[in-house]
Amino acid sequence: MASISLDGIGKSFGRTRVLKRISLDIRDGEFLTLVGPSGCGKSTLLRIIAGLELQDEGSVRIGDRAVDGLPPKARDVAMVFQSYALYPHMTVERNMAVPLVMRRLGALQRMPLLGRLAPGTERMRASIAADVRKVALALGIEPLLARKPGQLSGGQRQRVAVGRAMVRQPAVFLMDEPLSNLDAKLRVSMRAEIKELHAKLGVTFVYVTHDQAEAMTLSDRVALVIDGELVQIAPPQVLYNDPDHVNVAAFVGSPS
Numbered sequence: 001m002a003s004i005s006l007d008g009i010g011k012s013f014g015r016t017r018v019l020k021r022i023s024l025d026i027r028d029g030e031f032l033t034l035v036g037p038s039g040c041g042k043s044t045l046l047r048i049i050a051g052l053e054l055q056d057e058g059s060v061r062i063g064d065r066a067v068d069g070l071p072p073k074a075r076d077v078a079m080v081f082q083s084y085a086l087y088p089h090m091t092v093e094r095n096m097a098v099p100l101v102m103r104r105l106g107a108l109q110r111m112p113l114l115g116r117l118a119p120g121t122e123r124m125r126a127s128i129a130a131d132v133r134k135v136a137l138a139l140g141i142e143p144l145l146a147r148k149p150g151q152l153s154g155g156q157r158q159r160v161a162v163g164r165a166m167v168r169q170p171a172v173f174l175m176d177e178p179l180s181n182l183d184a185k186l187r188v189s190m191r192a193e194i195k196e197l198h199a200k201l202g203v204t205f206v207y208v209t210h211d212q213a214e215a216m217t218l219s220d221r222v223a224l225v226i227d228g229e230l231v232q233i234a235p236p237q238v239l240y241n242d243p244d245h246v247n248v249a250a251f252v253g254s255p256s
């Protein structure tokens with residue numbers, strides 16, 4: 001678990017200023033949802049938190065650490081994308097194991113002697129397989145472990161993408177419109193699963209969605225970004241029922 005603190009985050013692509021001094025404190029264990037029109041900078045902000053993109057101005061803290069300059073794998077976050085981003089040539093099991101293998105191989109390489117010992121590697125393999133199986137059981141995808149992504153439905157792929165994030169036991173989940181490729185019925189059931197995941201793990205979520213019902217049911221607070229600026233941050237009932245700005249009302253479609 002970890003709090004996240006964004007202080008004056010600015011970002012431009014070429015001459016386009018995409019994020020304008022975004023400051024935002026996300027509480028430890030909070031479910032925060034970013035909403036806003038397409039192109040307003042939501043994905044860029046998420047990628048900056050993940051370390052996949054570097055901000056031009058400002059700083060990011062995760063837990064008690066300033067993470068500016070740290071690569072994604074050192075940030076204790078896991079990201080789930082809209083496109084799932086699974087490796088098509090690998091089985092579900094391999095897909096879910098990849099982040100753990102990378103992390104533990106990294107640790108082994110820092111201990112060159114251990115790295116050459118076969119028993120150490122075998123033990124690592126077995127413990128990764130056990131971790132993957134545990135998560136797969138929890139998500140109901142254990143029967144799919146030997147399949148490849150091409151042999152899965154959209155919902156199953158999405159579960160695998162969530163599972164791959166879970167095996168790392170990150171302090172923070174970053175999810176970028178993870179359900180938007182699913183049909184309406186599946187979206188509703190996956191929404192319930194994400195809510196349950198948050199309740200069970202108690203870790204911090206930063207979530208991006210277009211779907212007002214998703215934002216309403218999942219979020220502790222919703223942050224509205226318009227044109228690279230943070231316009232309002234409030235519990236969903238307040239944002240949707242009592243918007244404090246005409247832009248907010250226009251975006252969420254409330255009557256005022």
Ligand code: ADP
Pocket residue numbers: 013018036037038039040041042043044045
């Ligand atoms: P959102 O997720 O809210 O739809 P994005 O963060 O993806 O918005 O994009 C914000 C703006 O930044 C858009 O105008 C987009 O075209 C631009 N943008 C995003 N990534 C890049 C990039 N790598 N290079 C250039 N422009 C980008």
Ligand code: MG
Pocket residue numbers: 042043044176
């Ligand atoms: Mg986006």
